[in-house]
Amino acid sequence: QLVESGGGLVQAGGSLRLSCVASGYTFSNYAMGWFRQAPGKEREFVACISWSAGRRLYYGGSVNGRFTISRDNGKKTAYLQMNSLQPEDTAVYYCAAEPSGLGATTPDAFEFWGQGTQVQVTV
Numbered sequence: 001q002l003v004e005s006g007g008g009l010v011q012a013g014g015s016l017r018l019s020c021v022a023s024g025y026t027f028s029n030y031a032m033g034w035f036r037q038a039p040g041k042e043r044e045f046v047a048c049i050s051w052s053a054g055r056r057l058y059y060g061g062s063v064n065g066r067f068t069i070s071r072d073n074g075k076k077t078a079y080l081q082m083n084s085l086q087p088e089d090t091a092v093y094y095c096a097a098e099p100s101g102l103g104a105t106t107p108d109a110f111e112f113w114g115q116g117t118q119v120q121v122t123v
Contacts, residue, residue: 002095007117010085018080020095031098032071032078036091043107051101085121092116
């Protein structure tokens with residue numbers, strides 16, 4: 001099970017940090033990713049972090065340089081720090097777990113999904 005939190009309403013230029021707490025599987029074996037979906041649009045890759053100490057990080061082009069993904073295996077939690085938020089970042093944000101541990105950028109590679117948390121950015 002994955003449970004996201006930290007979404008909300010923020011003005012453009014502001015920041016939010018999303019959290020994703022995992023349970024029911026071996027968190028440290030899985031890569032963790034974040035996706036988002038805006039109304040009427042397809043689910044979009046945001047970021048992914050591999051399982052290992054020499055972690056691989058992947059970012060979607062629209063968030064690269066503004067968002068940072070991280071994880072704490074001891075807390076079984078993944079994070080998404082979002083800075084310089086813009087209205088186009090408005091979406092439901094989902095965390096997901098990828099079983100190879102290496103990371104991926106497509107939704108079909110991910111095994112577990114959270115229920116999503118809403119992020120709304122106003123001008």
